[in-house]
C-alpha cells in the first residue's frame with residue numbers, strides 16, 4: 003500500500019494506492035501557517051479505517067522550504083567563500099555575514115594558493131559575536147578537491163548548529179550556483195528540521211511501519227533522515243510529482259509534452275523517448291539559481307482561474323489570478339466560468355458565470371457562446387505557442403562534440419498528456435492548437451499525489467579521476483582517494499557505480515536494488531610536451547528514474 | 560547576481576572528439592579546462608550572456624573564400640566545418656541584433672589557411688574568420704571590416720585572403736617572423752597593388768611584455784582604426800602570446816588580453832591558437848568573455864602570475880615604440896606609397912613559396928594581379944606543389960569592375976587543362992560561384 007501526498011500552494015492532495023490502483027484520494031486546503039497540521043490532517047483523512055500496518059511507502063512533497071525561502075522566513079547564514087581567481091564574488095554575498103577568504107583550487111583540483119588562518123579566525127569571531135548559527139563554506143572548484151572547504155570547517159569553532167559544505171551538494175561545476183545552493187540549504191535547515199522531527203513523531207504516533215520519504219524536484223525521493231542534512235533538495239518538488247503522475251497514468255516511450263493545468267499556472271514539461279527531461283544544471287527559486295537537480299518544468303501564468311480582460315478590443319488571459327471563478331464568488335471572469343457556461347463543468351453559480359462572460363462579449367461584439375469558445379480556444383493557443391517556443395530553445399541547446407552536431411538530435415513530441423483538474427475539459431481545443439493527439443487520463447486531477455506515491459529514491463554522483471596526480475574525487479560522497487596510473491574509464495565506471503550503490507544504501511535503504519546507469523562519461527588524454535602524462539576521466543552515474551505504472555481501466559474511487 | 564552590460568553571444572565548440580593526432584597540441588583536451596573554468600564561473604548563467612549551438616558550414620561557404628585542391632571535402636573534416644559554422648553562428652547573432660558582441664571559442668583554428676588550400680598549415684585547413692566574414696557580406700550586405708589578429712603567429716593565411724581587399728583592414732601583431740613560424744609578417748608586407756596599406760604587420764620582438772602589447776594597441780591599432788572607420792571589428796584571438804605558452808616566447812597575460820579586448824571592443828572574437836591549455840586558456844578566455852560583456856575582470860589572474868613574468872626590458876619598449884611610429888606613418892602615407900608602387904604598371908606579379916608544415920609540403924605560387932583603380936583587381940595564381948600538383952586559380956574580387964570580371968572569365972575560358980592537370984579554378988565572388996575545369 004502506497005501513500006502519496008503533494009502539498010501545493012492552495013491544495014494538498016493525498017492518495018492511497020493498493021494493488022496498482024488508486025483506492026482513495028482527498029483534497030484539502032493548504033494552511034500556509036501550519037504545514038504540519040496540513041500534512042497530518044490529510045494523512046489522517048486518507049488513512050482513516052486503513053490498517054496502517056500495510057503501508058509500505060509514504061511519500062511527501064512539502065513546500066516548507068520553498069515557502070520559507072520565498073517569504074524570507076529563514077535563518078541568517080554566515081557565508082565563507084573561497085572564490086579564487088575569476089569573476090568578482092561581490093555578486094554572491096547573499097549571507098547575513100560574508101567572508102571572502104584567500105586560497106584557491108584550480109580546475110584540476112590542485113591548491114594554487116593557501117588558506118590564511120588569521121582570516122578564518124577573524125571570521126569565526128565575528129560570526130560568534132553576531133550569534134549566527136548557520137554557515138555555508140563554499141570554494142571554487144571544491145568539487146575537484148574539497149580539502150580547503152574541510153580545512154576551513156576544521157578551523158572554526160565546533161559550536162555552530164549547521165554547516166553546509168559546497169562540495170557535498172553536487173558534482174556539477176558552477177560556483178555561483180554552489181554558493182546559492184549552500185546558502186539556501188543552511189538558511190532552511192532549522193525550519194525544515196522542526197518539520198522533519200514532527201513528521202517523525204506523527205509516523206511514530208500512528209505506528210506506521212515506514213518512515214516517510216521526501217520528494218525532490220528530480221522526480222525521486224530521499225529518506226527523511228537524509229533530507230535533514232540536505233533540506234534544499236526538497237524545494238519545488240510539486241511540478242515533478244505531477245510529471246511522474248502523468249507518467250504513471252499514461253506511460254509512454256515517445257517524445258511527449260506534459261501539461262499540468264492548474265488554477266493559476268500551466269506547467270509545461272517534456273519526455274524524450276518517454277524519459278522526463280531535466281534542467282541542465284538545477285532549479286531556480288526566488289531568484290537564486292541552484293544546483294538542485296530538477297525535472298525541466300516551465301510555469302506559464304495561465305490557468306483555470308486566470309483573470310479575463312478585454313484590452314484594446316482584444317481578449318487577454320492572465321497572468322494574474324484575482325480569485326476563484328465568478329461562479330464561485332470570485333471578482334472577475336475566468337476560463338473556469340467559460341467552461342461552466344459551455345456546460346462542460348457543473349459548478350457554482352452558473353448565472354454569475356454567464357453574466358461575466360456577457361460583459362466581455364459586449365466589448366468584443368460576441369454572444370455568450372462565442373465568447374466562451376473564444377476564451378478556451380485562445381487559452382489552448384497560448385499554451386501551444388509557449389510550448390513551441392520552449393521546444394525551440396531546448397532544441398538549440400549547445401553541444402560539444404562533432405558527433406552530437408552531426409546527429410542533431412531534436413525533441414519532436416508526438417503527443418500531449420494533460421493533467422490537472424480542468425485538463426479533460428480542454429482536450430479538444432488543445433488537440434486543435436497543438437495538432438497532436440491529446441491524452442487526458444482519468445484521475446488527472448490528482449496526478450500530482452499519484453506521482454508522489456509512486457516516486458522512488460533517486461540520486462546521482464560525479465566521479466573525476468586525474469591519473470597524472472593519482473587521485474579521484476566523488477564530491478557528493480566526500481570521497482578523495484588514490485588511483486593507480488593504469489586507472490581507466492572502465493575502472494572509473496565501476497568505482498562510480500559502487501559509490502552510488504553505497505550512497506543509495508545510506509539514503510534510501512529500501513531501494514538498494516534499484517537499477518543504476520551511467521549518464522555521462524568522458525576520458526581525455528593529458529599531454530605535456532608531446533607525451534601522454536595521464537588521463538582525465540569524468541563519469542556521472544545515477545539511479546535510473548522510474549515510476550511504476552498504474553493498472554489500466556477505470557479507477558473506482 | 561550578475562548582469563552583462565553588453566549582451567554577449569558565445570559559441571563554444573571544444574570538439575571533444577577530434578584531434579590532429581593524440582599528442583598534438585590541437586587535441587581533444589585543448590579546451591577542456593577552459594570549459595571547466597567557464598562552467599565553474601557560472602558565466603553561462605549571467606543575464607545577457609547567451610550560448611549558441613554551432614552548426615556545419617556548407618561547401619559553398621568554404622568555396623566563397625578558398626580554392627581547395629582538389630575539393631573542399633578532401634581538405635576538411637567535419638570539425639573544420641563546425642568550427643567555421645560556429646564562427647558564422649556567432650557573427651549572425653551580432654548581425655541579427657540578438658546580441659551586441661559574440662565570441663566563438665572554437666577549434667581547430669584557421670588563420671594560417673590561404674586562398675588556395677593544398678592541405679593543413681600551422682594546424683589550419685580552412686580560415687574560420689574569412690569564411691565568417693564573407694558569409695556576413697553575402698547575407699548582410701557590404702561592410703568595412705577590420706581584423707585585429709592578436710595570435711602570436713603571423714596570420715599569413717588571413718593576410719593572403721585579404722591582400723587585395725581595401726574593405727578589409729588586416730592588422731597582425733605577432734612574434735617577429737625571424738624567430739617563429741610562419742616566418743612572415745614584416746612591415747613591408749603592406750597589401751596588394753589595389754589595396755596597398757590595408758595589410759599592416761607589427762612584428763614584435765621576443766619577450767614583448769604586457770606593456771608592449773598595450774602600447775601597440777594605444778599607439779598604433781586604435782589610431783589606425785579611428786581613421787579606417789570599420790563597420791565591424793574582429794579580434795582574431797589567438798592566445799599564444801601568453802607567458803606560459805609552450806611554443807612561443809612572449810609575455811602577455813590574461814589581464815592583458817582582457818584589457819586589450821576592453822579597449823578594442825571588437826564586435827566578434829574568434830579563438831585562434833593558444834596551447835597553454837591549463838595555465839593560460841582558462842583564464843584568458845574567461846577574461847575576454849568578461850571584458851566583452853562589460854563585467855569586472857580585475858580578479859581574473861593566472862595562479863602563477865607575477866608582474867615579473869609579464870615585464871619587458873627598456874630595449875624592447877624602445878623598439879616597439881619605433882615600430883609603431885614607423886608603421887603608423889606608413890599607414891598614413893599609404894596612398895602616396897601606392898602611387899610609387901604601381902607607377903606605370905598594368906600588372907604586378909610576385910613569386911613565393913608556401914610551406915605546409917603540418918604535411919611537409921611545399922607550394923610555389925606565381926601570382927599576378929591586374930592594377931585597377933576601380934576594384935581589387937582580378938588575380939590569378941599558378942600553383943604547384945612539390946608533390947606534383949599543378950593548378951591555375953583565378954580570383955574575381957567581391958567588388959570587381961566589369962572589366963576585371965570579364966578578364967577573369969576570359970582567362971578561365973582560354974586556359975587549358977592540359978597545362979594545369981589538377982584543374983583550372985575560377986572563384987567569382989560577384990556571382991558567388993566557383994567554376995572548375
Ligand SMILES: [Zn+2]
Pocket residue numbers: 708709710711712713714731732733
Ligand atoms: Zn597575429
Ligand SMILES: [Zn+2]
Pocket residue numbers: 710711712797799831832833
Ligand atoms: Zn598561433
Ligand SMILES: [Zn+2]
Pocket residue numbers: 931932933934935936937959960961962963964
Ligand atoms: Zn577592376
